[in-house]
């Protein structure tokens with residue numbers, strides 16, 4: 001399932017520095033002549049397509065991006081220094097358009113591709129430039145040109161990395177609302193979620209992944225019970241499934257283990273490949289279980305469910321345990337992505353040369369290294 005992640009940013013390239021009016025002042029030398037230098041160019045704003053980024057969520061946290069202005073020109077023929085450029089890193093596939101007109105300006109398609117999204121203004125002319133045979137002492141100068149300013153819309157089609165699986169009311173939507181930017185409907189009755197929702201989870205700067213919340217499944221879904229199981233197709237291209245279990249069902253006669261087994265049964269009936277996907281157990285609503293009973297309750301669940309995979313204990317409501325879970329998910333997603341992408345070509349300019357040869361390398365002993 002694809003959805004469009006978007007962000008709006010305001011960028012400003014640097015203004016050019018102003019030109020300078022100045023005259024040479026040297027001892028014993030009259031009419032020294034003009035020596036006011038030009039202003040420096042303002043910094044440009046570039047965008048680079050970076051394979052390490054998955055979403056645009058960082059741009060929702062930092063909207064304004066300004067490059068530095070150029071320095072003003074000075075006397076003694078000194079030109080102002082150019083303002084520093086800035087480079088904004090964006091995921092491959094980002095479409096950059098004018099936020100007001102909607103016109104598409106660029107599409108970042110190739111990893112490593114760099115484009116200029118706002119040009120810095122040129123520096124103004126100092127009076128040195130205006131010297132001529134008829135005007136030997138010009139007092140003109142020009143101000144720097146303004147840098148380009150733009151309001152941009154960024155768009156990226158993203159696929160879900162992680163899918164949530166579970167009974168109605170297990171707390172899937174509460175979880176996605178707790179950890180992502182999605183704001184799905186949450187209610188204490190089954191089948192609150194009728195359509196899949198995607199949310200972007202930000203783990204840290206430049207670290208994010210996408211999670212899909214789908215309607216709940218019930219036993220018999222493969223025969224059409226509840227909302228059926230056709231929603232599972234949205235999870236097919238994910239890299240990880242989170243099986244969310246309600247550990248404190250309202251009806252005490254309901255056994256969470258039986259519920260969890262029913263979900264796994266439906267998954268297996270739907271598609272063997274989906275069943276084989278990495279799946280983690282997320283035991284939810286643990287805030288409802290008295291602290292002293294939690295460990296035993298979890299242990300009993302894992303034992304009766306005969307579960308050998310990863311287990312996370314959380315409360316989507318209080319967010320307890322959510323932080324370590326999303327960190328682990330991010331690590332998993334990142335590792336999977338790297339495996340899928342295969343060995344990356346590294347730009348030789350960015351290769352880290354480290355601290356020199358490894359002394360345990362046999363070539364080192366043979367003196368093959370300098």
Ligand SMILES: Nc1nc2c(ncn2[C@@H]2O[C@H](COP(=O)(O)OP(=O)(O)OP(=O)(O)O)[C@@H](O)[C@H]2O)c(=O)[nH]1
Nearest residue numbers: 168169170171172173174187191192193216316317
């Ligand atoms: N106490 C407690 N209540 C929770 C927790 N997580 C969810 N709930 C409550 O459980 C109810 C169901 O939550 P939802 O997030 O809508 O459940 P869902 O799995 O998305 O349900 P469907 O969309 O119907 O499949 C709501 O009343 C939530 O407030 C939790 O960790 N602790």
Ligand SMILES: [Mg+2]
Nearest residue numbers: 172173192193
């Ligand atoms: Mg829901």
